[in-house]
Amino acid sequence: MQVNGQEVRKIMVTGGAGFIGSNFIRHVHERFPEIELLNYDKLTYAGNLENLEGVTGGYSFVQGDIQDAARVEDALAGVDVVVNFAAETHVDRSIHDPGDFILTDVYGVFVLLEAVKRNGRVKRFVHISTDEVYGSIARGRFSEESPLNPSSPYSASKAGGDRLAYSYFKTFALPVLIARPANNYGPYQFPEKLIPFFVTRALRDQPLPLYGDGSHCRDWLHVDDTVRGLLLLIERGEPGQAYNLGADQERSNREVTREILAILGKPESLVQAVADRKGHDFRYALDWAKMRALGWQPQVAFADGLRRTVEWYREHEGWWKKLVEKKAYVSHLRKNYE
C-alpha cells in the first residue's frame, strides 16, 4: 500500500479491539502482511482482545487511552498512518452517562491530533466519524456538504471530533481524512447494538425490546465494505475531505427484527414494544457519490450479510455469552430497559 508514492510500513489503529477496528486489523493483516499494525486501545467494556485471536506476526498491542498524551506520543514512533476508531459508541449509553463520550470522542481526538502534529511524519490521519453527525432526515439524503445537526450526546461528541479533525487540516495542514459510515453490522459487534443484541436474545428466547413503533430506519452497511472503503481512503482520499459511506440498504427496525426472527425460525411474539429512545433520530440516509468516484461501492447485500452475521453469532456463543453475563452489561440493560 502506498501513500504519496511511499510504502506504508506501519499503521496505528486506535480502538482496534472494538468491532470495526478489529475487522479492519484482520483484513489489513491478511491482505498486506508486510504492514506492521499497532493496536492502541483502552479496553473499555467494548474492547475485547478475543476479537483478534489468531492475529500474530507484524501485530502488536498497547493498552492505552487516547487521552493520554505521553503514551500516544510513544506509540506514534515510526507510524505512517493513523486510523482512529477509538470512541464511546452507544447512543443509549450517551443518554444515561454522556461524560465519557465528551472525554473520548472530543478531548481524546484533540490529544491524538496534537500528538500527530508534534510527530510530524504521519502521512495520513483517517478519523472515523459517523452518519449520525447530520442528524435525522425525513426524505432524501445527506451529502458531505449538508450541515451537521447531531441529536444525541453521542452524535454531538462525534460532530465535535469530526470538526476538530478538520480544523487540524485547515489550520496546521495535517493530512486528515474524515469517514462518515452508515450503520455497520457483521461479526464481533458488541451485543448491545440492535442486530447482535436481538440475535443473541432471540437465540435465548428472550424478548426483543423494539423502540417506539419500530418504524425508524437505518441504512445497513456490512463491516467488510466499510473496511474496504477505509483502505481506499488511505490510498486515494484527499486530505481535508469528508467521505460518506452508505449502502442504500434502508430497513425499518421492525423489518430488520422480522428478518432476524425468520432466519432463526423464532416467533414474532418475542418482539416487545418498549418506550422510545429519547431524541430518537427517525432516519439516516447518505449520498455516497464521493466514495463511488474513488472506486468504492458496497458489495455485501443485506439479506446475505445478515444471514451470515446471524450464523456467526449462532456459532460463536462462547464469544458473546461471557459478555452478556458480565455484571456491568446486566446493569446497562436494567438502566436502559427497565
Ligand code: NAD
Ligand atoms: P466499539 O464500541 O465496538 O469499539 C470502540 C473501541 O474503542 C473499543 O475497543 C474501546 O475499548 C476503544 N476505546 C474507547 N475509548 C477509548 C479511549 N479513550 N482510548 C482508547 N481506546 C478507546 O465501536 P465500533 O462500533 O467499532 O465503532 C468504531 C468507530 O466507528 C467509532 O468511532 C464509531 O463512532 C464509528 N462508527 C461506528 C458505526 C457502527 O455502526 N458501529 C457506524 C459509523 C461510525
Ligand code: DAU
Ligand atoms: O449510524 C451510525 C451509528 O450506528 C454509529 O455511529 C453508532 O456508533 C452505532 O451505535 C449506530 O447507532 P444507532 O443508534 O443507529 O444503532 P443501535 O444499534 O443502537 O440502534 C439501531 C436502531 O435500532 C435505532 O433506531 C434504535 C433501535 N433499537 C436499538 C436497540 C439497542 C431498538 O429498537 N431497540 C434496541 O434495544
